[in-house]
Amino acid sequence: MATSSVINGTDFLIYVGGVSVSYSTSCSITITGPGTIDTQNKDSNNWIPKLKAKGYSWTASADGMYALDGSGISIRDIFDMFRNNETVTIKMATSDAADAFFSGDAVATSFSADHPHNDASTFSVEFEGLANLTFIRT
Numbered sequence: 001m002a003t004s005s006v007i008n009g010t011d012f013l014i015y016v017g018g019v020s021v022s023y024s025t026s027c028s029i030t031i032t033g034p035g036t037i038d039t040q041n042k043d044s045n046n047w048i049p050k051l052k053a054k055g056y057s058w059t060a061s062a063d064g065m066y067a068l069d070g071s072g073i074s075i076r077d078i079f080d081m082f083r084n085n086e087t088v089t090i091k092m093a094t095s096d097a098a099d100a101f102f103s104g105d106a107v108a109t110s111f112s113a114d115h116p117h118n119d120a121s122t123f124s125v126e127f128e129g130l131a132n133l134t135f136i137r138t
Contacts, residue, residue, distance in 0.1 A: 014027040034052065056133075066113055088107070111126075
């Protein structure tokens with residue numbers, strides 16, 4: 001049965017091609033709307049008239065602990081996707097198949113690794129959507 005209350009963020013994962021990103025600690029999806037187009041001119045009396053723009057974009061990101069092993073998408077897999085500009089299907093979901101989820105095709109546009117002194121090494125990856133992001137209710 002689908003989750004019927006507030007969902008704990010720990011339950012969400014980013015999946016790439018149906019496989020979860022190993023050792024992830026957080027994930028997010030950001031959807032950006034079309035905004036407006038400034039049409040100010042000499043006749044607008046210091047007001048800034050605007051038109052509604054068209055088009056949406058989205059990004060998905062994941063952060064995690066840097067490890068060379070793991071049962072899901074590894075650091076090496078992420079680096080290869082990034083380096084090869086590979087189109088992948090991103091899904092942000094819980095492990096409960098009855099819960100709704102986001103899904104869409106994307107490419108990895110940034111990858112970073114942080115290795116601080118006397119602390120855990122971490123990574124971050126961001127994917128940029130290539131087309132529609134869908135919200136699927138199961």
